[in-house]
Amino acid sequence: MSLIPPSLIPPGAIDCDVHPAVPDLRALFPYLNNHWRDQVVQRGMGDLETISYPPNAPLSARSDWRPASGKPASSVAQMREHILDPWQIRTAILNPLYGVHLLFSEDMAAAFTSALNDWVRHEWLDRDERLRASIVVPLQNVDMAVAEIERCASDRRFVQVLVMALGETPLGRRHFWPIYAAAARHGLPLGIHPGSSYRHPVTPTGWPSYFTEDYAAQSLALQNQLTSLITEGVFQKFPDLTVVLLESGFTWLPGYLWRLTKFWRGLRLEVPWVNVSPTELVRERVRFTLQPLDAPPTAADLEALLRHVDSDKMLLFSSDYPHWQFDGDEAIPAGLPAQSLQRILVDNPMDTYPRLGEP
Amino acid sequence: MSRHVVSSVDDFPPGTRRLITVKGRPIVVFNIEGEYFALLNRCPHQQASLFHGTLTGLVASSEPGCYKFEREGEILRCPWHGWEFDIRTGQSYCDPSKIQAKSYKIEIEDGASVVKGPYIAETFSIVVEENYVVLEL
Numbered sequence: 001m002s003l004i005p006p007s008l009i010p011p012g013a014i015d016c017d018v019h020p021a022v023p024d025l026r027a028l029f030p031y032l033n034n035h036w037r038d039q040v041v042q043r044g045m046g047d048l049e050t051i052s053y054p055p056n057a058p059l060s061a062r063s064d065w066r067p068a069s070g071k072p073a074s075s076v077a078q079m080r081e082h083i084l085d086p087w088q089i090r091t092a093i094l095n096p097l098y099g100v101h102l103l104f105s106e107d108m109a110a111a112f113t114s115a116l117n118d119w120v121r122h123e124w125l126d127r128d129e130r131l132r133a134s135i136v137v138p139l140q141n142v143d144m145a146v147a148e149i150e151r152c153a154s155d156r157r158f159v160q161v162l163v164m165a166l167g168e169t170p171l172g173r174r175h176f177w178p179i180y181a182a183a184a185r186h187g188l189p190l191g192i193h194p195g196s197s198y199r200h201p202v203t204p205t206g207w208p209s210y211f212t213e214d215y216a217a218q219s220l221a222l223q224n225q226l227t228s229l230i231t232e233g234v235f236q237k238f239p240d241l242t243v244v245l246l247e248s249g250f251t252w253l254p255g256y257l258w259r260l261t262k263f264w265r266g267l268r269l270e271v272p273w274v275n276v277s278p279t280e281l282v283r284e285r286v287r288f289t290l291q292p293l294d295a296p297p298t299a300a301d302l303e304a305l306l307r308h309v310d311s312d313k314m315l316l317f318s319s320d321y322p323h324w325q326f327d328g329d330e331a332i333p334a335g336l337p338a339q340s341l342q343r344i345l346v347d348n349p350m351d352t353y354p355r356l357g358e359p
Numbered sequence: 360m361s362r363h364v365v366s367s368v369d370d371f372p373p374g375t376r377r378l379i380t381v382k383g384r385p386i387v388v389f390n391i392e393g394e395y396f397a398l399l400n401r402c403p404h405q406q407a408s409l410f411h412g413t414l415t416g417l418v419a420s421s422e423p424g425c426y427k428f429e430r431e432g433e434i435l436r437c438p439w440h441g442w443e444f445d446i447r448t449g450q451s452y453c454d455p456s457k458i459q460a461k462s463y464k465i466e467i468e469d470g471a472s473v474v475k476g477p478y479i480a481e482t483f484s485i486v487v488e489e490n491y492v493v494l495e496l
Contacts, residue, residue, distance in 0.1 A: 174423070233423025265453035266441030272420035272427075277453065 008329045009317075010341075011088035014349035014356065017193075017246045017289045017318035018079065020124055021071040022048075022098045022116065031115035031122075036108070048099035048112070052195045053323070057211055062324040073322040076127045083321050084130055087329065090346070091356060092321075093159060094124055094133040095246060101139065101164045101197040110144040113137065117152050125157045132356065134162035134191055142175055146182045153186040159355040160244065161188050165221040166196035172225075172232030180238045187354045189242040189287070192225055194218035219294075222248040223256055226286065230260070233273040235285050242352055243286045247320055250288040251296060254308035257282060283311050287352045289318035290344065292325040293333045302335030312340035316349050363479045365492040368467060371395075378410045381496050386463060388494065389414070389446060391432050395492050396446045398435070399461035403451070407439035409460060414446070435460075464495045 022028065024047045029037050039045070053060040061072035065082050073079060083089060098116055103109040113136050120133045135152045137145035152158050161183045163171065171192065183190050194215070201207045203217040204224075222245050229235065229243060260278045268274055274281070296302050306312070319331045326333075336344065350356050363381050365388055371377065376389045378400060385400035387410040400410050416431040434452075435444045443452040449462035468478075470487040478493065485491065 237423050262440075268453065269418040269443070272418040273423045273425065275420070 009087045009331050010345060012090045013087065013317050013345040015083065015089050015092040015319050015321070016316040016349050017095055017291070018083070018092045018321040019073055019097055019323065020079070020094050020120065021074040022096065022119065023071055023074045028112065028115040028119055031118035032111060036111045039108070048102060050099040050102055050195065053097065054211060059215060059324050061322040065322040076124055079321065080128065083319055084128065089130060091130055091132055093353070094120055094131055095162055095191065095193055096120055096136055097193065097195055100136060101167070101195065103140065106138070106141040106144060109138040109140040110148065114148060114151065117148065121155060132157050132159045134158065134160040135188070136162050137179060139163055139167050142178055146178045149179070149182040149186065149188070153188065156355050156358055159188065159353045160191045162191045162193060164195035164197060165192050165218060165225055166200065166202060168197065168199045170225065170228035172228030172230070172234050174232065177234070177237065180234055180241050184238045184241040189244050189352055191244045191246050192222060193246040194222070194248070219249045219252055223252065226282070227260060230274060230278050230281055231271045233271065235281050236273045244289065244316065244352060245286065246289050246318070247292060248288060249292055249294040250315070251294045251305055253288070254305060283314065287314055287316050287348065289316050291318045291320040291331060295333055299335030302333065303337065306337065312337065312343050313348055313351070315344045316352060317345045360495055361477070361479055363494045363496060364473060364485070365494050368490040368492060371492055376410060381494060384496070386494065388465065388492065391446065395465040395467070397463040397465050397494055398444070398449055402437040402439065402442065403458050403460055404437065404440060404442055407437050409435060409437060411438040412436050413438070417443070466493050466495070467491070468493045
């Protein structure tokens with residue numbers, strides 16, 4: 001099998017995970033009603049920063065993608081200059097990580113989340129036809145989350161429903177199911193991205209001391225969410241729903257699946273609706289974005305790992321812009337099988353996001 | 360292939376199981392409500408003794424939250440890792456096309472035909488009036 005060296009991105013790629021930044025809360029004012037605008041002023045709210053991506057952490061933005069002032073990736077112009085134009089990206093999917101999921105008030109969360117989606121629509125989607133976006137939903141209230149999907153889904157440039165990995169309860173739980181029903185009804189995959197509403201410690205063992213611990217633990221949260229979706233039967237209940245794990249890394253996948261499938265073999269009578277093995281379910285129904293790659297030491301190791309996963313349909317190209325996951329233009333890691341490249345860059349994203357195929 | 364007498368029917372009542380050795384192979388034979396089933400006494404996973412497994416039913420489901428307890432007493436769970444096997448076929452639930460417990464054919468023969476042979480019944484004296492559990496291997 002021929003393995004590719006680390007390489008430039010061929011023209012026409014579909015970038016499935018880029019992050020537009022809301023400059024500050026006032027940027028949402030045009031999309032908030034007068035009550036919420038007044039609340040922002042009266043309460044002295046400035047911004048909804050989370051500690052998931054501290055502004056000065058190297059991971060949060062590559063140094064060459066940091067503007068002289070303001071937040072990285074806070075305008076279409078920056079994104080064009082840094083990735084869309086030089087890489088000749090065909091389509092990039094915007095996944096805003098603005099901290100609307102932190103809010104405790106259900107009403108405020110719904111209002112700010114709607115404003116965020118409208119901001120994306122007007123400030124980004126309307127300004128560059130290469131852009132598509134995820135609908136951010138207020139998980140604080142399931143009815144409101146469903147209403148937000150219904151409100152946005154008629155705009156076909158929204159291609160996914162986006163939630164954060166660490167919320168209040170595991171994502172497989174049945175009270176969330178109306179959200180998945182709405183997503184499936186509209187042909188929208190469910191994207192899960194690192195990030196926390198900080199209702200619980202970010203690791204299962206308690207609060208860590210350092211950002212390194214927090215970020216490294218996010219992949220565990222994504223694993224837990226995947227397990228929850230599998231065991232609670234979301235994939236059986238919603239046969240048309242695809243799940244995309246964004247920025248989750250994926251090199252943990254073989255060991256995770258070996259373990260989960262092993263336990264399913266002995267304990268599947270707890271969850272009899274899981275009538276195919278987790279390994280098979282994940283292969284058919286779950287997709288993973290490429291960056292960050294928790295790269296093994298050599299290209300041959302990565303090739304072996306992909307062989308363990310036994311599918312070249314699961315990976316979706318992503319740059320994770322502006323997060324610092326690689327240098328220069330080398331978003332394609334060494335060790336991917338050459339014959340899978342077209343799948344990862346274009347075919348898999350097209351299969352995963354049916355709306356990308358629409359004119 | 361030869362046929363081996365396991366027991367007389369009267370000595371092997373429903374709800375019991377026994378471990379026998381045929382041609383050097385350990386085999387577990389079950390009587391489930393008058394029907395007899397035989398499996399090699401080694402789980403195909405890691406060789407655990409299926410003789411020590413639990414007979415249970417098959418938990419089936421048409422959707423999340425639905426539990427249908429079917430085929431009560433016909434599913435054998437391995438004592439080590441809980442893998443489920445169909446007592447009738449030896450087929451595993453978790454990977455039916457690849458993982459199977461080896462099963463053997465059991466028949467009930469009357470004493471007259473057992474006496475006629477050819478059967479291997481070294482440890483039994485056959486009584487014409489009784490019926491016998493016979494395993495083919």
